[in-house]
Amino acid sequence: xxxxxxxxxxxxxxxxxxxxxxxxxxxxxxxxxxxxxxxxxxxxxxxxxxxxxxxxxxxxxxxxxxxxxxxxxxxxxxxxxxxxxxxxxxxxxxxxxxxxxxxxxxxxxxxxxxxxxxxxxxxxxxxxxxxxxxxxxxxxxxxxxxxxxxxxxxxxxxxxxxxxxxxxxxxxxxxxxxxxxxxxxxxxxxxxxxxxxxxxxxxxxxxxxxxxxxxxxxxxxxxxxxxxxxxxxxxxxxxxxxxxxxxxxxxxxxxxxxxxxxxxxxxxxxxxxxxxxxxxxxxxxxxxxxxxxxxxxxxxxxxxxxxxxxxxxxxxxxxxxxxxxxxxxxxxxxxxxxxxxxxxxxxxxxxxxxxxxxxxxxxxxxxxxxxxxxxxxxxxxxxxxxxxxxxxxxxxxxxxxxxxxxxxxxxxxxxxxxxxxxxxxxxxxxxx
Numbered sequence: 001x002x003x004x005x006x007x008x009x010x011x012x013x014x015x016x017x018x019x020x021x022x023x024x025x026x027x028x029x030x031x032x033x034x035x036x037x038x039x040x041x042x043x044x045x046x047x048x049x050x051x052x053x054x055x056x057x058x059x060x061x062x063x064x065x066x067x068x069x070x071x072x073x074x075x076x077x078x079x080x081x082x083x084x085x086x087x088x089x090x091x092x093x094x095x096x097x098x099x100x101x102x103x104x105x106x107x108x109x110x111x112x113x114x115x116x117x118x119x120x121x122x123x124x125x126x127x128x129x130x131x132x133x134x135x136x137x138x139x140x141x142x143x144x145x146x147x148x149x150x151x152x153x154x155x156x157x158x159x160x161x162x163x164x165x166x167x168x169x170x171x172x173x174x175x176x177x178x179x180x181x182x183x184x185x186x187x188x189x190x191x192x193x194x195x196x197x198x199x200x201x202x203x204x205x206x207x208x209x210x211x212x213x214x215x216x217x218x219x220x221x222x223x224x225x226x227x228x229x230x231x232x233x234x235x236x237x238x239x240x241x242x243x244x245x246x247x248x249x250x251x252x253x254x255x256x257x258x259x260x261x262x263x264x265x266x267x268x269x270x271x272x273x274x275x276x277x278x279x280x281x282x283x284x285x286x287x288x289x290x291x292x293x294x295x296x297x298x299x300x301x302x303x304x305x306x307x308x309x310x311x312x313x314x315x316x317x318x319x320x321x322x323x324x325x326x327x328x329x330x331x332x333x334x335x336x337x338x339x340x341x342x343x344x345x346x347x348x349x350x351x352x353x354x355x356x357x358x359x360x361x362x363x364x365x366x367x368x369x370x371x372x373x374x375x376x377x378x379x380x381x382x383x384x385x386x387x388x389x390x391x392x393x394x395x396x397x398x399x400x401x402x403x404x405x406x407x408x409x410x411x412x413x414x415x416x417x418x419x420x421x422x423x424x425x426x427x428x429x430x431x432x
Contacts, residue, residue, distance in 0.1 A: 252293030
């Protein structure tokens with residue numbers, strides 16, 4: 001096997017330091033039941049080092065060998081109920097209940113993957129590329145995020161995140177949950193571990209709690225997984241009624257912990273101290289909103305995030321959640337010698353142009369990369385990013401800086417490597 005970096009899965013030229021990503025491959029690797037580095041799954045996805053480990057799974061650095069693209073691969077592995085046998089196969093533990101819970105949780109894990117696919121047009125939700133069954137378990141392939149969980153960010157700052165830094169993150173997550181709840185879904189596992197702050201300043205939700213919900217529904221004698229201090233009281237009850245108000249509680253508990261450094265002490269019949277009572281440096285309005293979001297009885301909380309955002313004064317003007325929905329039509333045209341030849345609509349989310357036949361817009365040219373550039377749409381905002389080897393150029397032959405995200409307008413024209421014979425045009429009018 002070629003010596004490869006366990007972080008980006010590209011060849012190591014010499015020594016332990018990867019020239020592609022800078023990772024030190026000389027670091028010792030833990031061995032706690034994870035897949036060996038360079039295991040290939042589904043004939044396509046090579047895995048490397050462990051990026052994270054939770055109660056229900058292990059997340060690995062990965063590379064899609066078909067598209068030569070980095071990714072993250074999450075494996076369903078509930079350690080209380082299963083173990084890895086000889087080889088790669090995951091087996092439930094001997095107890096009959098463990099086998100039952102393991103299988104039900106696996107269905108929940110695949111349900112999480114389906115939900116993420118349905119949310120792929122929301123840029124503040126981690127993007128799911130693929131999911132499949134293998135080794136008697138299940139896998140989810142998703143985008144590799146570059147950034148830090150809020151839990152780690154808080155530790156870097158001494159245990160707390162100041163209100164002026166945390167507030168825009170809180171509002172961003174709340175708006176994202178408005179969109180998720182509109183589609184009849186919920187997160188159900190909100191905590192500082194599942195909110196990711198990206199290097200480019202965006203905030204992304206990860207790790208939806210479908211698998212955990214399935215396990216909690218079927219487990220009785222075995223320990224039940226809940227995010228204690230973040231899970232609302234109704235999640236501790238087998239017949240507790242859950243809904244958008246449950247995510248409201250968890251997000252408010254997350255804010256409370258991150259801004260104050262302590263957990264909200266909510267017990268049956270007793271409310272947590274308000275942030276002002278704790279002496280936390282937050283505005284009175286924010287303290288009041290968080291207190292209402294942490295009410296022990298679901299009916300006393302905000303019933304959804306629209307009401308919470310209204311209480312904060314964040315539903316007016318251009319920031320109203322409903323205005324994130326696209327209202328204009330945009331089209332991408334592939335032109336030959338300036339004449340439109342092919343047209344596809346630009347929908348919410350991301351589309352890639354390149355040589356890979358799986359792309360919606362392809363160019364069969366050896367100088368064009370398999371993944372050459374990508375177009376992103378967020379509401380009515382459009383962006384272009386060059387991700388190629390040979391470059392993407394504006395109409396005036398100025399080269400885009402690689403991996404830099406450019407905001408673009410209608411009637412933007414660009415080309416890949418060479419202007420002839422192909423060029424591309426983005427417009428809000430139909431030309432064909």
